[in-house]
Amino acid sequence: MSRQCEVLNKTVSFEKLINLLYSTAYRLTGDHQNASTLVKKTLCDINLGHPPGVVVKQLCTVFLANNTTGRFRSNRATTTSIAGNTIRNGTGIQDALLHLNPVERVAVILRDVLRFSYAEIAETTLLSEKDVAGKITSARWALRKMLISKTMEK
Incomplete structure (x- = not known):
């Protein structure tokens, strides 16, 4: 188990757990109702x-x-085309996350937001650790490309 997950498991109250679940669900779905x-x-x-x-x-x-x-899947309307993807104005990273495929989205959120280990992500996604590393790498590059394109449009 990763150090972050160990700390998370020892210190989270029920209220913090619900907040963590909702925050993670919102990052995955991009929609309050779906979260x-x-x-x-x-x-x-x-x-x-x-x-x-x-x-x-x-x-x-x-x-x-x-x-x-x-x-x-998010029901929010999209308005701007960036790097071949349609991105909603004003939502930046969250919107870019929604353009990743679901497995990449889960992997990058668990790793980069929640600091889960590659082994924990592999267990969750039913992929090998090598495949998880590949998904995270491709997701990071896609996010970078979308966010740089959005920044250049301003």
């Missing part, structure tokens, strides 16, 4: 006696399982 639905579904599927890191992994698993049906 709330994702958190509720996760809380119904798991015992809250688990450490917070396990609950966050479950949230990501629920997101990936339901994303193939389009259930947690």
Whole structure:
């Protein structure tokens, strides 16, 4: 287990856990209604006696399982074309995240936002650690390309 996840598991109160789940769900879905639905579904599927890191992994698993049906895709309108992708004005990184494929989005959020280890991400996404590293690398490059293009438009 990563050092960050160990600290997370020891220090999170119930309120902080709910805030963490909602924040992570919003980063994954880009939509308040979908984030709330994702958190509720996760809380119904798991015992809250688990450490917070396990609950966050479950949230990501629920997101990936339901994303193939389009259930947690954002409903927000898009307005600007950047690097071949349509980006909403004024949302920057969050909007760029929404243009990653779901597995890349989960991997980069777990690694770069929540500091999970590659092994923990591999366990959550059911990929090898090598594949996780590849997904994270490609996601970072895509984010960089989209954000640089957006900056140059201003």
